Amino acid sequence: MPALAEGLTLVDNPSRGRGITASRAFSPGATIAVFSNPSIAIPDSPHLDQTCNLCLAIDTNLSSLKLRACTGCRVVVYCSPACQKADWQRVHKGECKVFKRVRAEGHDFLPTPVRALVQVLLRPEMQAAAAEMEGHVDAFRTAGGKGKAWTDMELQAMAALHYMGREASPRSLGQAVEVLYKLQVNSFNRMDVDIGQTGLFLNPALAMVNHSCVPNAFVQFVGRHAVLHAYREIKEGEEIEISYIDCNLHRAHRQEALKIRYHFNCSCPRCKDDLDVYQVCQRYPHLELNSLSLVPDLQKLRDPSIGQSLHSDSSLQINVEEIYPGCSASLQGLSSTDKIKSLRRRWRACEQLHKARLYAIEPLNQVLVEVAVYFGENGNFEYSLAISCFLALNSDPFRAPMPFAPQRVKGLLMIGKLLANTAPADHVTSEGTTAPLANKISQALSRMDQATTCQVMLALVVHYGPAAHSKEWPIYRQAVELLDDLESLPGRETEHALVTAFMRNPNGPEERRFFETAVLGPIQLLSDFALEVMASELGS
Ligand SMILES: C[S@@+](CC[C@H](N)C(=O)[O-])C[C@H]1O[C@@H](n2cnc3c(N)ncnc32)[C@H](O)[C@@H]1O
Structure with a gap:
């Protein structure tokens, strides 16, 4: 039997075989255990x-x-x-x-x-x-x-x-x-943040962790180590469960993936009641941790007031099944022209989901992510920024309700970098002309204190990076470097002091006001352009 770290116990469960339970409590974001000495760790x-x-450092x-x-x-x-x-x-x-x-x-x-x-x-x-x-x-x-x-x-x-x-x-x-x-x-x-899947890792002790589509833990890889993090509070005696697959896929796709690779039928609460991402989010404990995030209005997470529920609308469900295959193929390797053609087609296919404002539901979420990436790749940073802000407010928090969720922290860095890339001199689109909508976004940006908004984004990445992954995470390291650069700019001492005070005491009344003015307001304003960008560039 594999030896387990302190705090973990191997148990046998008649319906799912061996599993690991916590022999003490773990708080959200805590490191449960580090699994070193893998039997296999290959690129x-x-x-x-x-x-x-050997060490799996990537060049x-x-x-x-x-x-x-x-x-x-x-x-x-x-x-x-x-x-x-x-x-x-x-x-x-x-x-x-x-x-x-x-x-x-x-x-x-x-x-x-x-x-x-x-x-x-x-x-x-x-x-x-x-x-x-x-x-x-x-x-x-x-x-x-x-x-x-x-x-x-x-x-x-x-x-x-x-x-x-x-x-x-x-x-x-x-x-x-x-x-x-x-x-x-x-x-x-x-997985690697830049490259995607980079290799195979086998550790017999880690392999004892069972699956749930509403996991209470997740795994990150740092060189030859795997780090098991708590996603929510785990009580003493509770089974530790991770998601073997993307748990935000639709039930039929999750069930198929689990059957093909792991040969079992999942009966977690998400599968049993076929909950959509909004319903899962509503039921997550510790939503209050989002008070230090871009969605501090917890009511929005508990009751997103979206038009329809996927769960109760069979015509939407049928529509999703129909459009999913055509919207989920990889765009890698396509020319820029073919990519935008395909994205236009996908955006049109998602019309019903979009009208119901179900932005966190696949394949609409993925289409929005790909459009943000497309504009970023083509140097249209204003458009990419607007859509990234929109995703950070309307999709990411529902798909990953904890503010230290790796995808949310990665999204914050993306916004921080795009804010840096939309500094006044760069306000020209890839075609070399200033498009009216891009111009409107540029003007909105010029009325903001972009550097301070960017500084808070980076400070949040540095704050949540270790819980999301580790201090070795390239996302964390990039944020530390960019933050150092920003902090050393002359003439920004007042703004720097405000950001530091906010990160030290995010619930103080003065600090809160600063956050609302310097961060929440600007991010909302930028997000408000996103649907206009989609309509003008991809068709309404
Ligand atoms: C990586 S192993 C986990 C350890 C395994 N339970 C054992 O005894 O070796 C994956 C296997 O565990 C079982 N398993 C994991 N999660 C499960 C779940 N939620 N329901 C049923 N079986 C599960 C399945 O048999 C799956 O193929």
Whole structure:
């Protein structure tokens, strides 16, 4: 059985197998435990050449890492001789030979699950750990005996055995397929803020945490560590639950994703009563924590006064089902012209949701996010800013009711950066002309104290960053740097003192007034332009 950190107890539950309960209380945002020494922590194959194979430091454009390839296989890279040496002893000595065979046959690398399987097969202690893991192998075999999923697993198992130079007997193949399913059920996808999915992480103790679509905890990855954070208060004896998937997807999509990868039917309160994001938000405890956020009006979270409820309107539900597939495909790789064409089509498809003001519901939320990104990428920072402010007020808090939720903190940094990018000299659109609407937003901006609003955004990111992720989080680090720059600007001592006083005592009457004038008012004003931007650029 995996050893657990202090404060955690392993329990057995007849309907969901083993799970972890809290043996003491945890408050919202607290670190429950750090899971180090993973059995497997590897970069995703497409990111092999930009990620240190041991410490998993990523060489994004911002970083100055000097990554050097292993001279044996030339497949993996390291940021230092120390990382290379430690990895050689851990697993790469065996893996290097496998990779040389892969390259000799003209391939660049192994797919990530095949590589993870090779690592398990190379290390006897890992096979012992895998033996104790749930894999639902018999159920998957029965469900997919003749299907594509099972065949894919067999092909992956054959590839691993082939490159390891081992015979693919029925027994070794069966064992390899079993390991692959255990990896599927128990491993995590590591996520990076800039790149998205960056790798695979397996820790047998962390793998004991069960799922809920209304989780009380969430996991973040920092190098070779996984940090389990409390999302809301967890009482002594309560089971700790994380969401294995995006819990804001519609029920049918959540259920399908959980069935395909983890082989169970979720019966959490969100699934049982098919609650939409607004209903989940209303029921969340600690909404009062939002008093230090862009939505301090708690009444808005408890009763969003939206037009219709998705839950009670079957025509809306049918509409969502119809438009979802056409609105959810990735826009990556499309030209700018094709992206905006597709976004226009998607915005039109979402008309019913938009009319009902259900901005937090998919796929409308995603369309708005993509439009904000599109304008940002094309240098139209005023439009991007207006839509980002709109999302921060009308979507993000409902989708993630805690103010330290990582996506909300990331949204604050985005607004802070856009405020910095819309400083007066930059008020020209990407086409080099000043469009009337962009001009209107610029004029509104020129009447604001943009620097102070930006400073509060950054101060909030620094305040919530450690609870959202860690002090190593690139979002947190960027905010610290930008805040340092702003704070060192000459002539801003008064504003700096006001921001500091507010962050120290956010509920003081003077401080509150400052926040309303310097932050809430301007963000609302910018948000008020968002639907006008959508109508003028994407059609009404
Ligand atoms: C990562 S493991 C979690 C630990 C697992 N319970 C065990 O005993 O090894 C994932 C598996 O746990 C079970 N599980 C997790 N959350 C569940 C839930 N909410 N309801 C039912 N089963 C669940 C499913 O069998 C799933 O495939």
